[in-house]
Amino acid sequence: MKESLFIPIFYVLWFFLILIFLTLLDLFLTLGLNFPINSNDIFQYVTSQVPHSAISVFVLATILSLFLCFLRILKKPGLKILSILLPFITSYLVFTFGFLTLNTYTREENKQIRAGLSSQIAPRRFNSRGEKAFYYNSISDNTMVNNILCDRQDKAQKIRYYPRAQVSFGSNAIAVLLTGEKNTNISFPRNANHSFILKSDYLSSFLSESFGYITNKLRALSGGNFNEYLLFCFAIIIFISSCGVFMRFTHWPLFNFLFALLVIFSFLFLLGFYEKEAMKELTKLTDDMVLLKNLPIIAMIIFGAIFFIIDFVFTPREFWQKDLESE
Amino acid sequence: MSNLSVNRVFPALFLSYTAGYIVLFIWTLFFPSAVVLPTFQLEAAFITSFILFIDFLIPIHCTGILIAYSLVIPSRRAGYKSIQISQFHKIVSPILVLFLFLTGVYTVTIIWFEPMAHQNLMEKESKTRIARVLHDKAKEAYNRENGPEARYYNKAALFVVSTYEEARKLEEKINNMNDNGREIPFNEKKEKLEEFQPRGEFTLDQLVDLAGRYMKNEDYYSAYYYADMALNIDGTNLKARTIANESLSKIRSIGLSEEEEKKRKYYKEKEEAYVALSNNNLIKAYYTFVDLKKQDPKDPDVIKYLDISRQQVSKIAFFKDEVADVAVLPGKEGILFINQNTKEAMEIIYIDKMVNIENNFYFKDLEVLKFLKNGYLLYHYKAPYGKYIYVAQKDENAPRHYININAIDRTDQSKNTKLQFYSGSLAGSDFKNIIQIKPNAVDMQYLSVERIPPRQMGFNELISFGLAKPFSNPQPIEEYGFSKREMDMEILLRCLYPFSFFILSLFSISAGWFFRSRYAIRPPIATLIIIPLFPIVTHFLVTLYHLVFRTVFGLTILTAGLEMSMIIGGCTQIVILMIALFILAGQAAE
Numbered sequence: 001m002k003e004s005l006f007i008p009i010f011y012v013l014w015f016f017l018i019l020i021f022l023t024l025l026d027l028f029l030t031l032g033l034n035f036p037i038n039s040n041d042i043f044q045y046v047t048s049q050v051p052h053s054a055i056s057v058f059v060l061a062t063i064l065s066l067f068l069c070f071l072r073i074l075k076k077p078g079l080k081i082l083s084i085l086l087p088f089i090t091s092y093l094v095f096t097f098g099f100l101t102l103n104t105y106t107r108e109e110n111k112q113i114r115a116g117l118s119s120q121i122a123p124r125r126f127n128s129r130g131e132k133a134f135y136y137n138s139i140s141d142n143t144m145v146n147n148i149l150c151d152r153q154d155k156a157q158k159i160r161y162y163p164r165a166q167v168s169f170g171s172n173a174i175a176v177l178l179t180g181e182k183n184t185n186i187s188f189p190r191n192a193n194h195s196f197i198l199k200s201d202y203l204s205s206f207l208s209e210s211f212g213y214i215t216n217k218l219r220a221l222s223g224g225n226f227n228e229y230l231l232f233c234f235a236i237i238i239f240i241s242s243c244g245v246f247m248r249f250t251h252w253p254l255f256n257f258l259f260a261l262l263v264i265f266s267f268l269f270l271l272g273f274y275e276k277e278a279m280k281e282l283t284k285l286t287d288d289m290v291l292l293k294n295l296p297i298i299a300m301i302i303f304g305a306i307f308f309i310i311d312f313v314f315t316p317r318e319f320w321q322k323d324l325e326s327e
Numbered sequence: 328m329s330n331l332s333v334n335r336v337f338p339a340l341f342l343s344y345t346a347g348y349i350v351l352f353i354w355t356l357f358f359p360s361a362v363v364l365p366t367f368q369l370e371a372a373f374i375t376s377f378i379l380f381i382d383f384l385i386p387i388h389c390t391g392i393l394i395a396y397s398l399v400i401p402s403r404r405a406g407y408k409s410i411q412i413s414q415f416h417k418i419v420s421p422i423l424v425l426f427l428f429l430t431g432v433y434t435v436t437i438i439w440f441e442p443m444a445h446q447n448l449m450e451k452e453s454k455t456r457i458a459r460v461l462h463d464k465a466k467e468a469y470n471r472e473n474g475p476e477a478r479y480y481n482k483a484a485l486f487v488v489s490t491y492e493e494a495r496k497l498e499e500k501i502n503n504m505n506d507n508g509r510e511i512p513f514n515e516k517k518e519k520l521e522e523f524q525p526r527g528e529f530t531l532d533q534l535v536d537l538a539g540r541y542m543k544n545e546d547y548y549s550a551y552y553y554a555d556m557a558l559n560i561d562g563t564n565l566k567a568r569t570i571a572n573e574s575l576s577k578i579r580s581i582g583l584s585e586e587e588e589k590k591r592k593y594y595k596e597k598e599e600a601y602v603a604l605s606n607n608n609l610i611k612a613y614y615t616f617v618d619l620k621k622q623d624p625k626d627p628d629v630i631k632y633l634d635i636s637r638q639q640v641s642k643i644a645f646f647k648d649e650v651a652d653v654a655v656l657p658g659k660e661g662i663l664f665i666n667q668n669t670k671e672a673m674e675i676i677y678i679d680k681m682v683n684i685e686n687n688f689y690f691k692d693l694e695v696l697k698f699l700k701n702g703y704l705l706y707h708y709k710a711p712y713g714k715y716i717y718v719a720q721k722d723e724n725a726p727r728h729y730i731n732i733n734a735i736d737r738t739d740q741s742k743n744t745k746l747q748f749y750s751g752s753l754a755g756s757d758f759k760n761i762i763q764i765k766p767n768a769v770d771m772q773y774l775s776v777e778r779i780p781p782r783q784m785g786f787n788e789l790i791s792f793g794l795a796k797p798f799s800n801p802q803p804i805e806e807y808g809f810s811k812r813e814m815d816m817e818i819l820l821r822c823l824y825p826f827s828f829f830i831l832s833l834f835s836i837s838a839g840w841f842f843r844s845r846y847a848i849r850p851p852i853a854t855l856i857i858i859p860l861f862p863i864v865t866h867f868l869v870t871l872y873h874l875v876f877r878t879v880f881g882l883t884i885l886t887a888g889l890e891m892s893m894i895i896g897g898c899t900q901i902v903i904l905m906i907a908l909f910i911l912a913g914q915a916a917e
Contacts, residue, residue: 197881
């Protein structure tokens, strides 16, 4: 009983530690991607970026802290009903209201500083873009001075000199208009320059897209229908916290731990796949958009409920201790 | 006990490695990432799966350790009860030695073998691309019934890939063409140019002595040649002056002694060629001697001085036939770099293609552009061909890399290549046919529009670019106009991965032991079936671990530079290693 009552404290403590760590990490990443930032703006930039960073790692922090909670329950099970319900209730409250609070900060701090041009197109360097490369010496008032454009597709001349060029900033790209003997332009995606920091493989980028999908959906719902927001949070938390059942699935804890993670990752993977690919295909079968949009929520709640029931009725609670004691 | 743990961990690791490689090999066969000719396919599959295997080695290795320490070692037969608390160190210590050895092997692999594999794969892709283009051209020429052209391109394709099956088939078809087997020569052995002994390598006394000996032997041309060289060193040398005057008058008298008019003209031409050679008007001298050889192929003077003039010319020009096959041979394309950058002006060089033929580097379609920083374009021209020249210098700062852009025809002066000016001119420039360049030919291959990913670069190249001048700014690669951040990151990651390999091995022992199986013998079969999926989870966890370092090091590289990041990185790894060892030690009391 006493062990079970410590679960909320344990969860909240770990959640905040992990959240702080991941937020710092995301902040470092954002600073790196937008480097160099004017030193006068750094404090303002960091303070405005913290809620954004915290929100983007919120779901991952929840998953990791729930797993630590599961480990503790494995070693110190306490009362069965409480060890199932307390992580769920605590994480649900922290998740729902924590996200909501952070989201209000991000709305208030809407004026994020856009990184300087040099973080996207480096001065005094050849900035490669496919078979083209662009060089500029300096910039002043959106006018670039002493520019070189190399275009391997240009049959007449591969390199051209443009004394002046105009730069314009779009939301996703930066366009450079070069006027001279041959008028042309070249555009660069934002944050292209330091993308080497975040080079990840297919699997990891798909998972990060899934995290992004959940975060964006939560942000959208929190600004709209509050009941829908609560329902979505409920679905996510019930599913993740019910995955604790896999931690007691067999008497081989390593298998249980990795299998539980595999289930959650697979679900996130499927969620991303559903949003990107499967939903488009399903619209050919049914016009019910409400159903299609809510299908992942329904699936999460149903699976979560089933896992909870299995956990409550079938899984042994104290195999870890029994085996240790039997030695 | 010690042997028992090694005997149990090693097979688990071996099984994990083997299974991992087989899965990746099968994956590569079904989803090949390299675009290569069928003749390279199997080899490419082995190389690609090897690269993937090294990329996924840490998760595969950790999975093996996790299974070994959670399932294999704790089983009853392994003495589960007796090792439980007091003797935990006995199942860890011998394994640490094994892991240190494996870390060494892994380090060597990521530093040497993986980049080599990348380069090998790139070479195969490049050969495939070029061979296909040449084969298409050969097919097109064959369809037009142009036998010589078809033969030329097909031979070139087979030169690039000798086992190219389609080219072999086309070769048979071309050979059956009714054109008497006419062909354009491809990759014939070029005339080997003898090493020319530069003028500066003789001392004054040697030159005067040589001139005197030639004079004695009545070889007046050679006598004049060496006497003139001596006078170039010391114009007041009386003996050299006497030999020069006497030999010249003898040359003239020989000419006058011939009565026939055409002989007189011949000797006059010979004299002119000779004077041109002495006055360093080398191209004129060369073509005059070529002309004289046509008139009298047996004249020993002409044969001798044609050879000397050819050698002399090769210092200021090269023959077009040397570069005839550059267009069809594989090489590095799209080279671009800043050659000169002063406060006032900047020179940019673009080279469409660079080819290495018998350790000589040749270039095709070079563009040189120079502008003043006040916005005035000084010149922009294109040279059809170029040849890399290295001049050894005692002074470290003296320029030593050049590109000769003077491609001349071996026999016909009118066919010499000319510079095409888009803007400005080289009037007033000291270098009209020679471009002084900063990078050497080997470094140039990394200075391209489409950058070579640093992952595919050898550690030596990374170091030579990234750490060429430690703690200095800017680094060479930056002077050429390229960012070195990506290379810095790659250097740092290649230093980090061996640490990760060892540290994550330690963490895996701890995690495996912490999560050890509670089954007395073995878990249910159903659980074993899921095991092959474990590397997916460990891969994600390893990626997350590396992401932390990528993020932190990415920022430190940008803000503090590579050297400082390496110091920070080294300290961080030592701290994490200590933590891993503490956690491992803590498992003994678990």
